[in-house]
Every structure is written in structure tokens, then in C-alpha cells.
Amino acid sequence: MSTSLVSAPALVSPPALVSAPPLVSAPGTPTGVAPTGVAAPTPATPVGSTPAGCGSTATGPLGVLGVPGQVNLDYAATAPCARAAADAVAELLPWYGSVHRGAGALSRRSTLAYERARQDVGDFLGVRPDDHVVFTRNTTDALNLLARALPPGTRVVTFAAEHHANLLPWPTGTVRLPVPGSAGDAVRAVDAALRELRRGSGGGAPILVAVTGASNVTGECWPIAELARVAHAHGARIALDAAQLAPHAELDVTALTVDYLALSGHKLYAPFGIGVLAGRADWLDAAPPYLAGGGATLGVGAATHDVRWADGPGRHEAGTPNLLGAVALAAVCTALAEADRAAQYAHEQALLARLRSGLAALPDVAELRTFEADAPRVGIVSFVVAGRESAAVAADLAQHWQLGLRDGLFCAHPLARRLLAEAATRSGRRDLPPTALRASIGLGSTVAHVDRLLTALAATR
Numbered sequence: 450m451s452t453s454l455v456s457a458p459a460l461v462s463p464p465a466l467v468s469a470p471p472l473v474s475a476p477g478t479p480t481g482v483a484p485t486g487v488a489a490p491t492p493a494t495p496v497g498s499t500p501a502g503c504g505s506t507a508t509g510p511l512g513v514l515g516v517p518g519q520v521n522l523d524y525a526a527t528a529p530c531a532r533a534a535a536d537a538v539a540e541l542l543p544w545y546g547s548v549h550r551g552a553g554a555l556s557r558r559s560t561l562a563y564e565r566a567r568q569d570v571g572d573f574l575g576v577r578p579d580d581h582v583v584f585t586r587n588t589t590d591a592l593n594l595l596a597r598a599l600p601p602g603t604r605v606v607t608f609a610a611e612h613h614a615n616l617l618p619w620p621t622g623t624v625r626l627p628v629p630g631s632a633g634d635a636v637r638a639v640d641a642a643l644r645e646l647r648r649g650s651g652g653g654a655p656i657l658v659a660v661t662g663a664s665n666v667t668g669e670c671w672p673i674a675e676l677a678r679v680a681h682a683h684g685a686r687i688a689l690d691a692a693q694l695a696p697h698a699e700l701d702v703t704a705l706t707v708d709y710l711a712l713s714g715h716k717l718y719a720p721f722g723i724g725v726l727a728g729r730a731d732w733l734d735a736a737p738p739y740l741a742g743g744g745a746t747l748g749v750g751a752a753t754h755d756v757r758w759a760d761g762p763g764r765h766e767a768g769t770p771n772l773l774g775a776v777a778l779a780a781v782c783t784a785l786a787e788a789d790r791a792a793q794y795a796h797e798q799a800l801l802a803r804l805r806s807g808l809a810a811l812p813d814v815a816e817l818r819t820f821e822a823d824a825p826r827v828g829i830v831s832f833v834v835a836g837r838e839s840a841a842v843a844a845d846l847a848q849h850w851q852l853g854l855r856d857g858l859f860c861a862h863p864l865a866r867r868l869l870a871e872a873a874t875r876s877g878r879r880d881l882p883p884t885a886l887r888a889s890i891g892l893g894s895t896v897a898h899v900d901r902l903l904t905a906l907a908a909t910r
């Protein structure tokens with residue numbers, strides 16, 4: 450990985466650590482309030498404590514912060530903050546200073562912390578030695594940056610199943626493949642599309658395949674390694690939208706042979722406005738800077754456009770960077786790298802199985818899915834309650850059960866609409882609503898949280 454590491458400043462004794470603010474209950478949200486005539490639900494397990502037998506990681510660096518009584522089942526939108534992220538920010542705050550811009554001890558320490566964060570995030574993602582790790586605001590920002598860095602004439606191939614962040618940034622002429630019915634169909638569709646493009650383009654134009662690692666609607670995992678193999682067989686590159694996969698599964702850019710990877714810190718327990726684009730340096734170094742401004746230049750002459758732009762990640766990071774975001778994300782990455790991810794995965798899969806079988810047992814609930822029912826997936830489930838508007842159900846769950854879920858079409862309108870239509874066909878119901886609900890879990894999620902949702906849904910019909 451190419452970074453411009455600065456030498457360590459002489460550290461003076463660190464000042465007292467800033468303590469985290471006290472967590473307060475949200476006003477007007479009594480816990481355990483059951484709607485009239487309904488059996489009281491098990492009181493919500495305070496996030497941050499470990500209920501016996503749930504096996505969740507609720508303390509230590511990967512414990513998550515939250516408000517007692519509020520059950521967060523909306524991790525796919527924004528995951529709670531891990532202690533590792535909060536602690537890293539608190540520890541750095543007294544030292545907080547300019548990055549790449551100052552000679553003082555605070556600035557030097559801040560610069561070092563920023564570049565170390567880049568290194569740690571790159572290590573966590575298994576990037577190649579000459580890859581760049583560019584800090585962005587989020588996945589949307591990262592994919593827009595990549596779209597601007599495509600060599601002229603690049604053709605992009607993506608699927609209608611993508612989040613808008615991986616549908617909308619791409620140039621005119623992008624091939625949008627239909628939503629496939631299985632992982633195998635996805636691989637075959639990309640193979641056929643690339644064959645066709647190669648035939649049509651006379652063979653030479655750069656091609657980028659842009660796909661998600663896990664769907665934000667269904668949680669289903671996409672066959673990334675196979676897609677990468679097919680892309681490379683046709684001389685194409687592949688970009689992985691890892692926004693939903695990274696929080697749940699180990700990722701290794703080198704082993705997967707993906708060329709680019711994008712993710713969001715706020716979905717990876719580091720909610721401080723940070724994201725990452727990691728990958729091949731050549732396109733990034735050849736592209737115009739994503740933002741023009743300070744920090745992206747080697748030198749600026751007197752004439753308006755007399756600029757020598759920097760190479761490396763700084764080329765696309767003009768302006769004062771998000772130091773605290775980078776450090777928070779790196780702290781979570783380091784904590785995850787040291788954790789037993791297989792155990793985390795097993796725990797999450799057990800919760801997911803409980804949730805899905807509980808939903809399947811509810812007569813009016815239909816799950817949305819793209820692939821087969823038993824296809825591998827991460828802790829995300831979208832569903833509808835027949836005969837009820839999803840927004841009304843979500844409001845009910847929030848008001849009476851302190852459950853936070855997402856409703857809508859999840860910034861994946863083409864996919865969500867199609868899956869709603871398929872769910873109507875599969876279930877034979879004509880009264881499915883036009884939008885869906887989504888429950889998503891992760892670190893700190895427990896059996897009690899899942900059961901609370903199932904109890905609430907059984908009561909809400």
C-alpha cells in the first residue's frame with residue numbers, strides 16, 4: 450500500500466483521556482410498554498450488556514453503545530458505535546490537530562494517526578502493497594470517486610440488484626444486467642455480457658464490473674470470487690461494494706482478487722463520517738483529482754491551471770481530512786482483526802435463522818429474496834406484512850415496542866420493487882404493500898432482540 454508515512458513526533462505525556470458522555474435514555478420512550486390487550490414483551494435487553502446464553506460480544510472493544518430500552522434492528526442503515534471507535538476518538542481528541550499541515554507536536558501526532566489509520570484499514574482489507582487506500586465520506590462517495598477515475602471509454606457492467614450508490618454513478622453506456630435468480634446465474638450473466646462487450650469494442654476498452662458483496666435488501670451474498678475470476682478472464686476489472694459485507698464477513702482484497710473495494714465506516718461500527726475506496730493505483734493516479742484543492746497538489750504556479758497534482762491517496766483527498774473518522778474506523782478494523790470472527794459469524798447466523806424461521810411462521814408475513822431460500826446471507830431480512838402498510842408497521846414497532854427497523858425501498862428501488870412483485874406471486878397474496886420492512890442485526894444483537902420483533906409482529910396484525 451502506498452502511503453506517505455511521516456516520522457513520529459516526540460510524544461509528551463498524554464493529557465487525561467476524555468471520558469465518553471453519559472448515555473441518557475431518549476425522552477418519551479418508556480421500555481417494555483405493551484399495547485393494550487397484548488402480552489407484555491420481554492423487556493428489551495439494554496444494548497451493551499450480555500444476556501446469559503446469547504453469546505454476544507457486548508463488552509470489550511467490539512461492544513456497541515446504545516440507549517437502554519431501544520432495540521436497534523437497523524444495522525444495515527447505520528450500525529451502532531463500537532467501543533473501540535469511541536475510545537480511539539476519545540483518546541485522540543486532546544491531540545486533535547491539523548493533518549499534513551503543521552509542525553507542532555499535535556499536528557505531527559495527528560498526521561501520524563491518520564496515516565497509521567490508512568495502514569491499519571489497508572491491512573484489515575488485505576490490500577496489495579501497491580494499492581491505494583483513499584479515505585472518503587462513505588461508500589457512495591467512494592464509488593463516485595471510482596466512477597470519476599475510470600479511464601475514458603471504460604464500459605461498466607452492473608446489476609439491477611444494486612444499491613443506488615452502485616447504480617447511479619456510472620457513465621452513460623453502462624450495462625445494467627437483470628436481477629439474476631441465483632449466484633450461478635449472476636456469474637453466467639457477467640460472463641455473457643463481457644463476451645459481448647469484448648466482441649463489440651474490438652477488444653481494447655477498459656471494462657469494470659461493479660457488484661455488491663451482500664445485498665442491502667435481502668442480505669444475500671454474491672459470488673464475488675467467481676465474478677472476479679470471470680471478469681479477469683475477459684480482461685476486465687471488478688469493484689466490490691462491500692458496504693454490507695464488510696461488517697459481517699472477513700474480506701481480503703488480494704485473496705478475492707477484486708480490484709477495488711468500497712465501504713462505509715458508519716455501517717462498520719465507526720459512525721464518524723468516513724468511508725474507503727481501496728484498490729489499484731494506476732487509474733486513481735491517472736485520473737483528475739476527485740476534489741481540487743489543498744493537499745492534492747505538489748505545486749501550484751502563477752497561472753490559473755498551472756498545477757502539479759499529487760499521486761497517491763492524497764490526490765483524491767483534497768481539503769482537511771476526517772482524522773477522527775479515519776482513526777475510529779481503523780480502531781474497529783483492528784479490533785475485528787483480533788476478534789474471533791468465526792464465532793461472531795456463527796452467532797449472527799443463529800440469530801438470522803431464528804428470525805427467518807420466526808417470520809416464516811407468521812401467516813401474514815412474506816420475506817423478500819432474490820436467490821434460493823437457503824442461499825448464504827448476512828444478518829439482513831426484508832419482509833412485508835400482508836394487508837398493512839410497511840410505514841405504519843414500522844411506526845407501530847417503534848412506538849409500542851421500542852424497535853428500530855427501516856421501511857421503504859431501501860435505496861434499491863429496481864430490486865425492491867421486483868422482489869415485492871415476486872413475493873406477491875410466491876405467496877399468492879394480493880394485499881402486499883408497495884414497500885417493505887427491513888430488520889438487520891450485528892454485534893450486540895441478541896436472541897431477546899429477535900424474539901421481541903417476532904412477538905411484536907405477531908401482536909401487530
Ligand SMILES: Cc1ncc(COP(=O)(O)O)c(C=O)c1O
Pocket residue numbers: 525526587588589590612614615661663664665690692693713715860
Ligand atoms: C450495499 C450498499 N451500498 C452502498 C450503500 C451506500 O452507503 P452510504 O450511504 O454509506 O454511502 C449502502 C447503504 O445502505 C448499501 O447498503
